[in-house]
Amino acid sequence: MSSKKTIITYGTFDMFHIGHLKLLQRLSGLADELIVAISTDEFNRGKGKKVMIPYEQRAEIVENIKCVDRVIPEENWEQKVTDVKKYGIDIFAIGDDWRGEFDFLKEHCEVVYLERTKDISTTQLKRSLTNFISIPKEDIINAFEIIEALKKDFE
Ligand code: CTP
Secondary structure, eight states: OOOOOOEEEEETTTOOHHHHHHHHHHHHHHHEEEEEEEEEEEHHHHHHHHHSOOOHHHHHHTSSTOOOEEEEEEEOOTTTHHHHHHEEEOOEEEEEGTTTTGGGGGTTSSEEEEEOOOTOOOOHHHHHHHHHTTTTTHHHHHHHHHHHHHHHHHO
């Protein structure tokens, strides 16, 4: 039997940010192979979650993170037990915003909840973007003009 450990995680990974990167890096430190299941656009729609970036691009970004070995689609809530068996998973891990939610997997593999990175989330980024867009165009232009003038003062 192989002693190679495989870990799996699930998530949307929309507007890929530092919290996502840190989670993936920590996960890869817990095993030899890291599989990331990315929620498809259809699965997100079913959950009432709107995504900014389409599945193909979210998957391509995560696939190209150095510590990620494989990306698979997450298409429904029920696939986890099947995935654990299919990919010979030793550890299921996810951020602690999901603490307790996946304890039912403990009969198939180890279940780990990792602390989230503070002060960053896709929801927060979407909110910042909305606030940014709602700033009147003239105010943004004025702000840039002030920055340019300040830069000149320091030259
Ligand atoms: N995650 C994390 N630290 C953060 C944000 C996310 O460790 N600051 C983890 C989540 O706990 C999850 C994975 O990254 O295990 C993917 O989370 P996802 O829901 O895609 O990212 P969020 O930024 O939490 O997105 P949203 O605000 O839409 O829930």
